[in-house]
Structure formats: C-alpha cells, structure tokens
Amino acid sequence: MPAPVDLLLAAAGAALLLLALSSSRAEPRRWRSGVFLTGSLWAVSVLAVNLLSPTTPLVAVLTLPWLAAAVLGLLFAGSALSASVRDGRSLAGLLALVLGAAMVAATVLATAAVVTDHSVPVVGAVVLLLPGCPGLAFVSYLLYCLLQGRAEPRPGPVAVVVLGSGLVDGTVPTLLANRLTAAIDAWHAEREAGREPLVLPSGGQGDDEPMPEGVAMAAYLVAHGVPTSAVATEDRATTTEENLLLSREILRSRGLDADGHLRVVTSGYHVGRAALITRSLGIDADVTGAPAAWHFVPSAFLREFLAAVTYRPRTNVAGLLLWAGLTALLAYAAWPR
Secondary structure (H helix, E strand, C coil): CCCHHHHHHHHHHHHHHHHHHHHHHHCCCCCHHHHHHHHHHHHHHHHHHHHHCCCCHHHHHHHHHHHHHHHHHHHHHHHHHHHHHHHCCCHHHHHHHHHHHHHHHHHHHHHHHHHCCCCHHHHHHHHHHHHHHHHHHHHHHHHHHHHHHHCCCCCCCCEEEEECCCCECCECCHHHHHHHHHHHHHHHHHHHCCCCCEEEEECCCCCCCCCCHHHHHHHHHHHCCCCHHHECCECCCCCHHHHHHHHHHHHHHCCCCCCCCEEEEEEHHHHHHHHHHHHHCCCCEEEEEECCCCCCHHHHHHHHHHHHHCCCHHHHHHHHHHHHHHHHHHHHHHCCC
C-alpha cells in the first residue's frame, strides 16, 4: 500500500500539472505555467526516486535540482567554448566557462557528499542555493517555452510581423530566411481562407549592414511571391520591443486595427521571450517559431533565458529569498544529530 507521503506527492504532481495546463490554456504567454509544470515534475521525480530508494529521501528531493544545475552548467561551459572557437577568447566567455564549470563541480561534489553522507548541510547551503535555483528557473523557462510553442495561432491576424535577426554581408542569411519562409506560409494559409493580412518585416540598420534589415526582408518576401501591396516595411527597430511597437505604429498609419491580434514570427528559440514581451507591452499576439540550425540553438536559447530573467527582477529576488529560506530549512533538517 502506498505510504501517505507518496500519495501526497502524487496528488501535488497532478494538481500542479492541472494548474500548468489551465494557466497555459488561459494565457500561454505566462511564465508561471512553466513554474507550475516544474513543480509537478519535481513532485513526480521525488516520488519516483523515493519509490526506487526509500531509504534516501534527501536524494529524492535533490535529484531534480542536481540535474537542472548540471545541465545549466554544461550549457554555460559549452556555449563559452563554442563562442571561443567561433569568435576568439573574451572576458565574457571566460566568465561563462568558469561559471559553468563551477556549477557542474558543485553539483558533483554535492552528490558525492549526500551519497557518502558527509557534510550534508553543505548541499543545502551552497549547492541548492547557488546552482539549484537558476537550474530550476531554467527548467521552468524551458517548459514554459514548450507549452508556448504548442499553442495554436488564431486565424485572421491583422498582420504577420516578422522579427529581424541580422543580415550577413548585406544578404538574408538562412536563419532569417527561415523566419520569412514561415511568414510566407502563414500569409498563404490566410489567403486560402479568404483573408488578406499585411506582412510586416521589421528590423533597422546595424553598423555593419549596408541597408536596413527590414528593407532586405521586404525584398526577399516580394522575390518569393508576396505582392508588394501586401508588404509594409519597418526599418528602424533595434530591439524586439521596438520591432513590435514600431510595427504597430505602421498599422495605425495605414488605418488598420493596431489593437487587433497579430501573428509574430521569429525563430523557435526566441518564441518564449518574444511572447513575454508582447504580453508586457499589452500587444495581442500569437508568436510562432521558425527552425534554426541545431548547433546554434543551445547557446541562443541560453541567451534568451538570461535575458528573460531580467524582466521581473523583483519576482526573481523574492523567489531567490524564498529559495534561500527553504534551503536553510532543509539544511537544518538534514544536519546530522
């Protein structure tokens, strides 16, 4: 017969899963759906490990933070090494490499400490507080992005806005071409349904670019079958926020409903943060992703996560303080007596 704690964990996992799905269905652009899903995954992982090894409850509690911290540490280190090979050494790359290696080392040492039953409080005071918190935050962001990516875009957008990603030697690179192709496909689907949305490529001119990105994107769209009359170019934006706000200004200038819902097309790794931005700006939008080269995704997604963390500093500080309190409580409970 299952122990009461096992039943409690199963019930908590199920309840948090339902909260995650309900939150995502009501508003897929909320990060909290990923937080709920992480809580569900944590409860299930504790239950699974507890059933496999009922004599080590502390290991059951720490398994998911350990894994999350190790994965995030490896991503930091891998991203830094990849950047050093591609762009040469830099201080930022060195710091990322040191941080990643430290997270992995701390997780390995913590695992050894608990398994050998030595210095258990160190796990709570150092490993859970430092790598564990960002590790679980990363898991929650990843799960939020997966839920966001599964949301079906609504039909009939006012416009299909394509976010820029930079030109290479003045031409549209593969990454950006994938976004434009996805936008063309969305526009064709709307046309087949009898609707005529505007296609709005957005991007300003960088210091190393011979023309505004939006201009090159518009030329690509026209060259691939989108009529000039269906394309409006935004050529000043330098950030995702500006992409969205300036695109909405163009819609207003054309007498279109700028408050109507938009289809925003970007790369898959950027969907989660772009969706958070549309919500924070009060823009009604469905954000969809285009494919990117697999070797590019891990480091790009890591950058997106780090950027997304900065959007809610008070929430993150409050979460860190709560995490510190729970960590201290766990360390005290685990102290050998």
